[in-house]
Amino acid sequence: MSFIHQGNFGALSAGVAPHLQRAGLDSLTQLQQVVEATRAIQPVSLQFRTSKDRRGLALGALELKRGFEGILGDLFDAQNEVYFVSWAWDLSGEGPFLHPADGTSPGDFCLKMTAGDVRRLLGAGALLFPPRRVTAGIAVRIMLWESDHDAKHLGETITSVASTIATSKLSNLLQMVALGTAVTGATVALIAQAAAELSSAIGTVLKASSDDCVDFYEGYYPAEAPWTAGEERHEGASSAITLTRLGGG
Structure with missing residues (x-):
């Protein structure tokens, strides 16, 4: 379960396929609305809406909050290294975008931080979803972790995360969407379940490395919702993140 939450899967943008339009259905704009309205006449093909502009996300800044050293033990001593793992996707059929990418040097994504530190990342920040x-x-999804392991061990962990994503049910379902297979309410439910299962699987991989979870962010940004370039801040119990919205009209 995420500690920091923004939006929900059901709010993503969709409608009924054009050839199935009927009175009352053409005004539906969200997955949850379409699925509920057509439940009695399943299966009904859905059509995902596409944004008119290019949109992307980056992690612009990361803050570790003061006051939690007692809860998290020695997590925030000067020698601890903090890293984050994120994966982001839409329903275009492309697979999830992973940060850090498999093969990235841990020196490029591990941050030495103490409680109260705020770290701004270069440029717009670490790319989470390309525009x-x-x-x-x-x-x-963004998971923030603390690691006491060496670079080799952390590199192996990221490789395991990449493999977990590539072989996940979510990746398989997204590939099915890319093939043009009719998408119904049942398909949407499978995608939502697969996304939750992948989060759990990645958490298991990271826990197996004996790393400590600091915070977990989960966010959804509908294609038809207003979008402007800029920053937004989200606060959890142990950290705060600043996301950079890229692109926009």
Whole structure:
């Protein structure tokens, strides 16, 4: 379960396929609305809405809050290294975008931080989802962890995360969407379940490395919702993150 939450999967942008339009259905704009309205006449093909502009996300800044040293033990001593793992996707059929990418040097994504530190990342920040026209919306997960391991061990952990994503049910379902297979309410439910299962699986991989979870962010950005370039801040119990919205009209 995420500690920091923004939006929900059901709010992503979708409608009924054009050839199935009927009175009352053409005004529906969210997955949850369409699925509920057509439940009695399943299966009904859905059509995901696409943004008119290019949209992307980056992590612009990270803050570790003061006052939690007692809860988290020695997590925030000067020698601890903090890193984050994120994966983001839309319903275009492309697989999830992973940060850090498999093969990235841990020196490029591990941050030495103490409680109260605020670290701004270079430029717009670490890229979480490359700017492009978005189908249905952007779904993003960010897990913040602390590691006491060496670079080799952390590199192996990221490789395991990449493999977990590549072989996940979510990746398989997104590939099915890319093939043009009719998407119904049942398909949407499977995608939502697969996304939750992937979060759990990645958490298991990271826990197996004996790393400590600091915070977990989950966010959804519908394709038809207003979008302007800029920053937004989200606060959890142990950290705060600043996301940079890229692109926009």
